[in-house]
């Protein structure tokens with residue numbers, strides 16, 4: 001099931017006690033820090049966000065698995081799919097879509113995604 005959430009819900013979901021009212025781009029990390037097939041958790045305006053490199057294109061999404069809040073950043077990305085280490089949920093990092101529910105209870109909430117731009121070889125994330 002897919003649903004969108006507002007900034008306040010996102011702030012609760014990612015464990016932040018504040019979030020900017022007006023989303024804007026923030027520098028996240030140099031583009032050459034993340035090779036194709038890799039992902040990493042970064043702090044964007046103090047919020048943990050995962051960024052993945054899919055064939056040289058960058059995608060940002062909520063770091064915490066929506067099932068039971070396991071960190072997704074740092075996991076390998078194969079053919080735009082990242083797999084949670086806990087119950088094997090799989091997500092398409094280009095869309096946030098849950099493509100394989102969690103083992104056990106079938107939980108299948110999509111990931112929140114964030115707009116990305118690359119300026120002067122720096123990955124920037126809008127949050």
Ligand code: FES
Pocket residue numbers: 065066067068069070084085086087088089102103
């Ligand atoms: S915590 Fe990610 S699938 Fe359960």
